[in-house]
Amino acid sequence: MTTPQAIDWNSLASELTGIEIINDPTQVAKLSLDYYHFSPVLESQLKDKRGNIVVRPTTVAEVLEIARVCVKYKAPLTVRGSGTGNYGQCIPLNGGLILDTTRMNQINWIKPGLASVQPGVKLAAFDKEAHKIGWELRMAPSTYRTATIGGFIGGGSGGIGSITYGVLRDRGNLNAVQVVTLEDQPRVIELRSDQVQKVNHAYGTNGIITELEIPLGPVYPWAEVIVVFDDFMTAARFGQALGDADGLIKKLISIHAWPIPSYFAALSNYLPEAKHCALLMIAESSLEPFQDLVREYGGEVTYQKTAQE
Amino acid sequence: MTTPQAIDWNSLASELTGIEIINDPTQVAKLSLDYYHFSPVLESQLKDKRGNIVVRPTTVAEVLEIARVCVKYKAPLTVRGSGTGNYGQCIPLNGGLILDTTRMNQINWIKPGLASVQPGVKLAAFDKEAHKIGWELRMAPSTYRTATIGGFIGGGSGGIGSITYGVLRDRGNLNAVQVVTLEDQPRVIELRSDQVQKVNHAYGTNGIITELEIPLGPVYPWAEVIVVFDDFMTAARFGQALGDADGLIKKLISIHAWPIPSYFAALSNYLPEAKHCALLMIAESSLEPFQDLVREYGGEVTYQKTAQE
Secondary structure (H helix, E strand, C coil): CCCHHHCCHHHHHHCCCCCEEECCHHHHHHHCCCCHHHCHHHHHHHCCCCCCEEEECCCHHHHHHHHHHHHHHCCCEEEECCCCCCCCCCCCECECEEEECCCCCCEEEEECCEEEECCCCEHHHHHHHHHHHCEEECCECCCCCCCEHHHHHHHCCCCECHHHHCCCCCCCCCCEEEEECCCCCCCEEEEEHHHHHHCCCCCCCCCEEEEEEEEEEECCCEEEEEEEECCHHHHHHHHHHHHHCCCCCEEEEEEECCCHHHHCHHHHHHCCCCCEEEEEEEEHHHHHHHHHHHHHCCCEEEEEECCCC | CCCHHHCCHHHHHHCCCCCEEECCHHHHHHCCCCHHHHCHHHHHHHCCCCCCEEEECCCHHHHHHHHHHHHHHCCCEEEECCCCCCCCCCCCECECEEEECCCCCCEEEEECCEEEECCCCEHHHHHHHHHHHCEEECCECCCCCCCEHHHHHHHCCCCECHHHHCCCCCCCCCCEEEEECCCCCCCEEEEEHHHHHHCCCCCCCCCEEEEEEEEEEECCCEEEEEEEECCHHHHHHHHHHHHHCCCCCEEEEEEECCCHHHHCHHHHHHCCCCCEEEEEEEEHHHHHHHHHHHHHCCCEEEEEECCCC
């Protein structure tokens, strides 16, 4: 790898005809960073890191071309989706070219239980389409509205839905990926089943993900529920019992000891002082037997919103 | 209770105007028995048991009328669906009236995740309707084609699907039942949530089930697969690992040590001599990562049929 300072970026860019390139420093700065500033440690280490140019391909052919040019110029290449991670995984430590996948946002197909997508499809946008045939992503992070599927696979681990399906690295939660390599002759490779672990959670460093085949979960009408408890261990045991109850369908079980609930400002009306809480998503068809479980553990439902509300 | 011999059955029957009554001895004999003869012990104990008459109501009002008349005459009453059980649960030990629920076979409504049905709806017939909106019963016994939902709740315990949802008695697998009592003034009672356990698996002895609200599971395209192993404990561990793999969607895991597979005559082409087998139903979207698990345990897939075949 040459240092980015030694690279003739105009020359490099001139070889990428037809591909969207961003040179504007403000835009490049914005697309060089993620939510690293959540960390006071990373804040000082990463705040000045910048790429040299940003490219926004729309096809695998364009990604191959970008890979070829990066190899030719020995330019660092950093892959990113929406940059919603907060560990600095898509910040270019040594400048170089930033490959923004957000224009590769096609859904190839969706069928019951399975879909094929480009990496730049946003999670919520995907679900909007999949919901039309009764399916959705098995799990999603808190950055659901803006995060891309490729970025989630590259840098994510699990999320809402993991109580049922486990985490992304668990067998069966990612069926296949197509990647472009950064070899002397960049290639398009398809990795299937266990082979996907070579690029799963690898931040794009082992290959540029250009397509993903992802299993789906069925859509239930999900109700959002908050239950509060006087005693933390009772709340924890309630969460465990709900997790173990195969007959109760759930998407989220999130147990919080006071004073953590005091930070959930938007929910303060439903989180009484000094109480421990369970934030839950429950299938509406399970709500009634679920309430028996709440009674058994002496919990109090302070909030309940059905899927229609 | 009076002995059935002392009851004037013609008089009793005359009070049940408008309700289908069966007096023909051959028919009454047939509807007095279940698959008890699977047991050599029960065979001798039950083979001569007969009811006096069979009634086939179609509405709750008719069931109430039958209950009223049975109380008035102190006549024994035995409830049955299709009689596919094999423990003699719906065989009248002391004669009396047999209440056959198979004409109460209306589906009241089906929505995503939940349905309301009369007890005489057959399991497979129900699924045929529910499949139209992408849902199905969470679990089903081997008598799926002929058994009724009411009979399954009255006498069943679990079945294909229990690997995911647990068994019928587990919280969340039966939302509500309506029952008719056999009191001096028979009543219609609705039991919801935990209250359903009063009649769940009680063979109709605690009340005549006249309506059920049952949670559903999503339909996946299910593939049927047979995997064989040289070593039984490897087969068992494979089954456990598959059961624990939250990312792999399954409906059946059934592990059999040789020589049990030698009794599965219809499958003999796929069950090699001296090998131990796993009979499986796997979501098609999970088939590919599932095969990695098979490889990991050194299993051999001898049969695979997709949902379309």
